[in-house]
Amino acid sequence: MHWDPESGRMSPLEHALVSWLPRRRWFAGGGRDPHRVEILSAAELTTDCAAAGALVVVEVSYSDGDTELYHVPLGQRTVLPSDIGSAAVMTAADGVVYDATVDSGLMGSLLAMIGGAETSGSIGFCPEPGSWITGCDPVPGRPLGVEQSNTSVVFGDRAILKLFRHLTSGVNPELELHRVLGGARVPRLLGSIEGTLRGAPVTLGVLHEFAAGSRDGWLLATDALHNLVSGVDDGSAFVADVELLGAAVADVHVALADRLGVSTMDSETLADVLCARLDRALAAAPALGRHADRIRAVYRAPAAAGEKVLTQRVHGDLHLGQVLRAGDGWLLIDFEGEPAAEDISAPHSPLRDVAGMLRSFDYAAGQVGDAWSRCQSERWLSQVRSAFIAGYSRESGVDLGRARSVLTAYELDKAVYEVAYETRSRPAWADIPLRAVSAILGG
Known part of the structure; x- marks a missing residue:
């Protein structure tokens, strides 16, 4: 040949x-x-x-x-x-x-x-x-x-x-x-x-x-939630592990900032970027239409408060499937960014990665079906979110509470992206991010 x-x-x-x-x-x-x-x-x-x-x-x-x-x-x-x-x-x-x-x-x-x-x-x-x-x-x-x-x-x-x-x-x-x-x-x-x-x-x-013997974060999270719901354990071990995961993500962000530098993005520019992504998502997922005005308002909130957004090189597509528990620590993998993204090498706020992981915890919690188990999963979700944020804040020195409007905008953007993705690829899953959009917007 x-x-x-x-x-x-x-x-x-x-x-x-x-x-x-x-x-x-x-x-x-x-x-x-x-x-x-x-x-x-x-x-x-x-x-x-x-x-x-x-x-x-x-x-x-x-x-x-x-x-x-x-x-x-x-x-x-x-x-x-x-x-x-x-x-x-x-x-x-x-x-x-x-x-x-x-x-x-x-x-x-x-x-x-x-x-x-x-x-x-x-x-x-x-x-x-x-x-x-x-x-x-x-x-x-x-x-x-x-x-x-x-x-x-x-x-x-x-x-x-x-x-x-x-x-x-x-x-x-x-x-x-x-x-x-x-x-x-x-x-x-x-x-x-x-x-x-x-x-x-x-x-x-x-x-x-090759990280032989490692397990990815998604498997660990869903196993931990299953064990909690079935009464095997109280889930505290995984919550402690998630705090270490937050610290590991912060370590990577700090290293990338030290070696490649940090810049500043005007929050109005961030809002324009997120609104453009929303427009593309609306074309794929009409179910987002009834939320569109309130979504744009969340995207504009950091600009209304006059906030500046620090940007640097980040992972770009961080979720539980992109982290491995290996030995006594966590490893981050797959740094090539979102599959369809055109700006995979562009700097972004580290909060984009934080939001991606928080959304991934929500996806794991969404695997639970009946009402009683869902109540447990929601408590679990609150615990793991808090643990991840605590570990990240401690290691990075960033008070995420002071950046709440920017983090919320990124988390909502990720949920909007997920709705569009699931509508195209896995319609049966679209309710998970749709519920998140509604929850972030206050119902």
Whole structure:
């Protein structure tokens, strides 16, 4: 198979990708069908296994003229083993082309290329200085098995490679901010896959230490709530853990502020940004319409009080699924921001992250169904919110009580975003953030 881009008409592979890409969980086309797919670059993998492979970057074009870039690791074998048969993209005269991330041998070769600091075309495979992967032999990799906007591959219990799918120009914040943080409250960075595309830098993947034995915050929260409701325990252990989580988030914010600086945003500008996000949400979720005027009033409240908003680099999409309880502390992961955000590297108030976590606690509490259990879950929610705020305030030195109007605006903005997301993707869940919007507005 020739991976290299060809001029003129679409190749058979490009034609196959037109129908294959929209069926992927990570495809961000918003329900649109591609009009055309063009291979822009292909970095061939160095491999000793029975497959050929390449990291392929394609441009997807739509009939309205919009375009998007995607990273599609592809493999080719004469015959595809039955256990990965569902990954096939197309069958050609010289073999089957398939999604390479399911091939443990090809993924092992990819790890070895990072460890060997190899290059392929315009793509560089880069170990971090002092990383144990430098010069390492291939280690079989397995997909993490979680459907998400990127693809993660685990190597034993030591490393995890995140392959970005929907690409944007510039260094991905996941790579940039992990280098800045240097392992403080985040998994240690081991390497990356970087290159240039049309003269601009692009990040195809990042390699981290794998936090073996860790559990994400969402599982811990829902388990704790289930145990409370069923009478297994009183929930106090998790509440104490949440206070430590608040401190961990504050540690990350303080480190990012120290190393990348702090700026100021006029609160009128913040209101304009949030109102624009509301307008987009209203188009997706008409149920928000009856609240629109009161939502805008909450967004304008900090400006009416003459408040200034301190901004810096932050996580950008913080929730319980983005934190891991590992060993005796918490780790923050997935710094690439909201999947659909256009300003993933822009500074924001740290309160945006705080609001995201507070909203995530509410989602966990919303899993409880009957009235008696919901009463317990509401008490639990009050406790964990207070614990998180206490831990964050203690470690950051920020009195969140004095920033209440800004925090409320961010929390309401997050709930509005969630209503729009759930209306599009999981309508049965939309009542959880809709109830939150009503509660924040006072009923």
